[in-house]
Amino acid sequence: MDLSSLSSIAQIAAAVGVIVSLAFLGYEIRMTRLQAEHANWRDLLQSLSDYKGITNDLPFAEFVTRAHTDYHALTDAEKLSFGGYMEQGIHIYANFYKHNALLPGQIDGIDEAISNCLIEMLATPGGAAWWVENKARHRFRLGTYDAIDAVLRTASRDASASGKS
Numbered sequence: 001m002d003l004s005s006l007s008s009i010a011q012i013a014a015a016v017g018v019i020v021s022l023a024f025l026g027y028e029i030r031m032t033r034l035q036a037e038h039a040n041w042r043d044l045l046q047s048l049s050d051y052k053g054i055t056n057d058l059p060f061a062e063f064v065t066r067a068h069t070d071y072h073a074l075t076d077a078e079k080l081s082f083g084g085y086m087e088q089g090i091h092i093y094a095n096f097y098k099h100n101a102l103l104p105g106q107i108d109g110i111d112e113a114i115s116n117c118l119i120e121m122l123a124t125p126g127g128a129a130w131w132v133e134n135k136a137r138h139r140f141r142l143g144t145y146d147a148i149d150a151v152l153r154t155a156s157r158d159a160s161a162s163g164k165s
Contacts, residue, residue: 047092071126086130093117119155
């Protein structure tokens with residue numbers, strides 16, 4: 001075997017090594033991305049669990065129930081507390097929409113489930129009154145208002161069509 005043959009074999013081996021290294025690097029990047037996606041979902045689910053768990057405190061649950069029934073009967077301090085609770089929920093639910101939209105393969109049913117949660121929050125008399133008052137403050141991105149209003153319009157149309165309005 002002459003020197004030029006050895007050189008050709010070495011070049012082929014080097015090229016194969018580069019290709020294998022690139023394939024391994026691609027695999028590692030993919031695994032890191034998947035781990036980050038899973039960590040984001042775990043964090044998001046934990047924040048939702050924590051948010052919903054707030055109402056395990058019965059006096060707070062009674063307050064939230066009262067606020068959903070008649071927002072206008074609340075004191076200013078109660079409106080502030082209820083508003084913080086509602087804003088936190090909207091931010092958490094909006095994050096579910098955002099994370100699901102960023103996934104290469106979106107999770108079926110998440111958007112509908114989140115829409116139903118938003119409807120539960122904002123279709124009560126108190127939730128609706130808070131939403132109207134909050135919109136005037138412009139504390140969310142315009143797209144958030146548009147998306148939630150679209151969900152509420154759809155729910156209203158569905159309720160009207162089924163005779164539940």
